[in-house]
Structures are given as C-alpha cells and as structure tokens.
Amino acid sequence: MATKPNNGKAHDFSKVAVIPRPVDDRLSxxxxxxxxxxxxxxxxxxxxxxxxxxxxxxxxxxPSVAHLTDLFKxxx
Numbered sequence: 001m002a003t004k005p006n007n008g009k010a011h012d013f014s015k016v017a018v019i020p021r022p023v024d025d026r027l028s029x030x031x032x033x034x035x036x037x038x039x040x041x042x043x044x045x046x047x048x049x050x051x052x053x054x055x056x057x058x059x060x061x062x063p064s065v066a067h068l069t070d071l072f073k074x075x076x
Contacts, residue, residue, distance in 0.1 A: 056062065
C-alpha cells in the first residue's frame with residue numbers, strides 16, 4: 001500500500017479572519033452592561049438598607065441608614 005510522501009513540511013492551515021464588530025455596537029453593549037450593573041448595585045443597596053433597618057429594630061437602636069441615603073444621591 002503506497003503512502004503519500006512526507007517531505008517534512010508542515011501543513012498550511014489557513015487562519016480564520018476575525019472581523020471586529022463596529023465601534024457603535026461594542027459601545028452600546030458596554031453601555032447596556034454598565035446599566036445592568038448599576039441596576040444590580042441599586043438592588044443590593046436597597047436590600048442592605050432594609051436588612052440594616054431590620055437589624056437596628058431588633059437591637060433597639062435608632063435607624064442607622066443615614067449613611068446609605070448618601071449612596072442613593074450619587075445616582076443624580
């Protein structure tokens with residue numbers, strides 16, 4: 001059975017050309033991700049404020065969420 005002679009040459013695999021997405025598409029995607037992250041941060045801060053208020057009620061201290069209200073003002 002005859003085999004193809006191998007002359008010691010590596011196979012020439014062609015490279016797949018990568019076409020970058022347009023800048024507008026990439027920037028809009030980044031903006032969407034930032035908005036989603038900000039929403040998640042707002043949800044976490046609200047949960048934290050609620051939990052802190054519950055903890056303060058259990059301990060019997062006056063509410064100590066005044067410092068968290070400053071965080072909500074950053075959004076403006």
